[in-house]
Amino acid sequence: MSSITSKPFGTTEDGKPIRLYTFTNAAGMSADVSDLGGVIVALRTPDRDGAFADITLGYETAEPYLRKGPYFGALIGRFANRLEGAAFELNGAEYALAKNDGDNTLHGGREGFDKKLWDAEIVEAPNGAGQALRLTYVSPDGEEGYPGTLRATVTYSLTDDNELVLDYEAVTDRDTIVNLTNHAYFNLAGHAAGDIGGHVLTIDADKFTPVNAACVPTGEIREVDGTPFDFRKPTPIGPGLAKTDDEQIRNGGGYDHNFVLNVGGEKLEKFAEVYEPTTGRVMEAFTTKPGVQFYSGNFLNGSEIGKGGAAYGKRSGLCLETQYFPNSMKHKNFPSPILRPGETYKHTTSYKFSAR
Ligand code: GLA
Numbered sequence: 001m002s003s004i005t006s007k008p009f010g011t012t013e014d015g016k017p018i019r020l021y022t023f024t025n026a027a028g029m030s031a032d033v034s035d036l037g038g039v040i041v042a043l044r045t046p047d048r049d050g051a052f053a054d055i056t057l058g059y060e061t062a063e064p065y066l067r068k069g070p071y072f073g074a075l076i077g078r079f080a081n082r083l084e085g086a087a088f089e090l091n092g093a094e095y096a097l098a099k100n101d102g103d104n105t106l107h108g109g110r111e112g113f114d115k116k117l118w119d120a121e122i123v124e125a126p127n128g129a130g131q132a133l134r135l136t137y138v139s140p141d142g143e144e145g146y147p148g149t150l151r152a153t154v155t156y157s158l159t160d161d162n163e164l165v166l167d168y169e170a171v172t173d174r175d176t177i178v179n180l181t182n183h184a185y186f187n188l189a190g191h192a193a194g195d196i197g198g199h200v201l202t203i204d205a206d207k208f209t210p211v212n213a214a215c216v217p218t219g220e221i222r223e224v225d226g227t228p229f230d231f232r233k234p235t236p237i238g239p240g241l242a243k244t245d246d247e248q249i250r251n252g253g254g255y256d257h258n259f260v261l262n263v264g265g266e267k268l269e270k271f272a273e274v275y276e277p278t279t280g281r282v283m284e285a286f287t288t289k290p291g292v293q294f295y296s297g298n299f300l301n302g303s304e305i306g307k308g309g310a311a312y313g314k315r316s317g318l319c320l321e322t323q324y325f326p327n328s329m330k331h332k333n334f335p336s337p338i339l340r341p342g343e344t345y346k347h348t349t350s351y352k353f354s355a356r
Helices: 237-241 247-252
Strands: 003-011 017-024 030-034 040-046 052-054 087-090 093-096 119-124 131-139 150-158 163-172 200-203 207-209 256-260 269-275 281-287 291-295 319-323 345-355
Touching: 003 131, 017 119, 017 131, 017 150, 030 150, 040 345, 200 291, 247 256, 269 319, 281 319
Parallel strands: none
Antiparallel strands: 003 017, 017 030, 030 040, 040 052, 087 093, 119 131, 131 150, 150 163, 163 345, 200 269, 207 256, 256 291, 269 281, 281 345, 291 319
């Protein structure tokens, strides 16, 4: 069973105290999570010799998390990834959103859920894992252009099997859209270990959603067979990244694509595994969501200075952002992200760490 301690982690621009919560389980794994954006600041997991290292990219203090950045470890909302034209139509009305990524909107707009100070409460874990951290954010009607007051709750827990579990819930008082995720960047060799090309990835997906040059899904659902997007068997990431003759690798600047999961739905099921051969670290990922954005850290360029002074270079971390598909209000063949009053958006995603 894990227990949680907490300490101050800076202040917001309007002077509110930010805290950092540290989970420790019986196996010695620990995780630091902040009430600012629900950010996973650190995750310490064992390698095959039992040596612990911090395997998630992040900053030492709260201040850089308040700036525009690469969303290290943060909760993303109301809508993860892109909506084309920074607008959507719902019940015949057109909603205009912030254009914060060319002509499109990305990750909730100008000030998404990653920049909000969430209300924090230590509760009993839903899965018997001891203490859990429940974060709540109430997004007012019209915030960032989205209709309806959205009450979002994300509960973090850590089991003794080294599984970090994120339970998401949201309710609304008007028809709206919602797509929540966590944007943790993993490097299983250690957060400052550099290029992730040697990581071996498996994703249980027969199909993915191709993107245009602005990284927005076109609506097509394409078979991964015979493409660099076939991760149905354990496959190192580097060789696919090198296939710059592939239009989709070019459009994403590497991997920055939504995969249509073969699993996902009512039951929490394994959809991916990442293996790092030099340390033996393994991350298994489970979800109830229909898609995952596999992002290979293409926009990192060494300008973000993180924990211990690490300069995070291009492709020094990878993200597996579970989600509804990006641009899913344009394409009716994608699962619908619409949430109505009386319904509950309810999803679970977890990451389980081991070594071999
Ligand atoms: C997501 C997007 C990427 C990029 C990163 C953050 O993965 O798909 O294009 O915006 O977030 O930099």
